[in-house]
Amino acid sequence: MFLEAIYHRPRKNWSYAYDGTTVHLRIRTKKDDLTEVYALAGDKYMWDQTMEYIPMTKLATDELFDYWECEATPPYRRLKYGFLLQKGQEKRWMTEYDFLTEPPANPDRLFEYPFINPDDVFQPPAWVKDAVFYQIFPERFANGDPGNDPEGALPWGSAEPTPNNFFGGDLQGVIDHLDHLSELGVNAIYFTPLFKATTNHKYDTEDYLEIDPQFGDKDTLKKLVDLCHARGIRVLLDAVFNHSGRTFAPFVDVQKNGEKSKYKDWFYIRSLPLEVVDGIPTYDTFAFEPLMPKLNTENPEVRAYLLKAAEYWIKETGIDGWRLDVANEVGHSFWREFRQVVKKANPDAYILGEVWHESSIWLEGDQFDAVMNYPFTNAVLDFFINRTADAEKFSFMLGKQLAGYPRQASEVMFNLLDSHDTARLLTQAGGDKRLMKLAAMFQFTYFGTPCIYYGDEIGMDGGHDPGCRKCMEWDETKHDKDLFTFYQTLIKLRKSHPALRTGSFKFLQAEKNGGKLAYLREDDNETIIVAVNNDRAGNTISLPVQHQQWTNLWNGQSLSAKQGQLTVKLPAYGFAILKAQQ
Structure with missing residues (x-):
């Protein structure tokens, strides 16, 4: 038994x-070292009457370790616990x-919740979750x-996007195309910043309490939110609280008045006057961008101003939460207070942090509800798109992540591709829509909430910023109708089968040096197996199963297991979403 691990x-x-009644316990052990693990758990004040051994199952595995998990339901909400580790006899x-060769005589030196x-x-x-x-x-x-177009705005889609050009997109444009979103089936929108700023991306905020006139005004936003809510669509806005823009009035005042401001x-500010010396501003910024000075969120006045803005837009327009830009560079105490303010204004608000690592x-319940799940993005791209990871490596990358977060965080993680x-995803896939579809299929059958970047559903492409920021294509003759239908079907499947949203997750097969992958999504009412062939040639996947009859939810085909084995033939870059018939 390798105790060091x-x-x-x-x-x-x-x-x-x-x-309110359940505690999840996890433990890490050396990979393939232990045969059984149990949690020894009970109430410290009634140990003899409540002590029990709870079997633990493997939640996940990576290159080095196994991660075991169980649920404990302490009768009086108190829990003392340890672990029984077995390797054969x-x-x-x-x-x-310590590690003991005999059961502990009492709970005094056990772990405690x-x-x-x-x-x-x-x-x-x-x-x-939904x-x-x-x-x-x-x-x-x-x-x-068109009446609110910025000066020099170009005709829609008439040029390639650049960091500096404008095409006049606005909130009324979103209102005009809500039917497109309803037809697709999405039920939440994440907007990049809407507040007054000088750039086309608006991450250089000038006024946190005013909608950029290029987009409309507060009433337009309120109208949009109300129309979205009437369709069952939630609305998430982007808050840039790490830094402001160069035209933010307090920064303008410092530029003008220096030490007296x-x-x-x-x-x-490291030194005055505010300037850039050898490419480095004399004040902290986002990256080294002089147009985006970093805000001192420890300053009570700054904190009060930003928290007022966070509360204001929830109360005034009814938005459903905030995505927080460069969230990892802002102090934790600010985010703890931010959560208190936002949850008081709307207990159901979703707080999403931009963190790339x-x-x-x-994610301990005192700051964010979730983060933009770029480690998930990287794993999916490595396996399905860039093909730098095999199925086994892919399972290790995600397994490590699942073990690293509380389950309730994984259930609402913001999964983007x-x-x-x-x-854009299609560009990263080299234009191969088979790879794009396979990646999206995994995204929609995994833990967390999936996000579609505007235009992906109709086949838009584009390289890194600014190439990924093209004008949405509204000429339907240029839409990829097959891809749109594909996304529609994925969304319907996810909505129709709770196991795909909140059921347990387990890898059943992950091929070393290959692309065959299978995983289980299961709850009390449904057992669903997803089989994937991420390979340029057809493949057959065979899995041990307990149920005899299965239905492929994607095409309606029926399959039967033989002698406890379910065999699925898949074409190149094919998949099957199989539901057991109870």
């Missing part, structure tokens, strides 16, 4: 309340202090009101 600690992703009991306090239970909004997001870059979606401490420190910050 075994790891557990109370709280975080290893020991957490999933709801060899046994060890793990306490907080002291009490399930309702305030401490991480509860992201339930609606997000959401399918659609990301809109407002300047490029549709021009519904009452706003000097709103920013992180491992994010568990933000492209965005305004990346090349």
